[in-house]
Amino acid sequence: MWISKYFGLDGRGTSVRREVSAGATTFLTTAYIIVVNPAILSAAGIPRGPSKVAAVLSAFFGTKLMGLYARRPFAVDPYTGENAFIACTVTGVLGY
Secondary structure: OHHHHHHOOOOOOOOHHHHHHHHHHHHHHHOOHHHHHHHHHHOOOOOHHHHHHHHHHHHHHHHHHHHHOOOOOOOOOOOHHHHHHHHHHHHHHOOO
16 A cells, blocks of 8 residues: 555554554544634634634644654644733733
């Protein structure tokens, strides 16, 4: 199978089925970001709809690049801590 050869799955002792299962598990563990980031950023006055789209697209393209270009099995998501910093500190404490 071409996908096994491209990622070198046989040499790493894994299979396509195992990697698909791992990808689904990773998605389920990081899917909270779709709900949490817009909720945090709404406290800073950023509308929920655009921030949700930005979170989903950045996670999608970041993870896609990490997998296809770098050939690494890492999920790339927006950083919730940075969003909380902007929402609470920059807009709340500093008043911007």
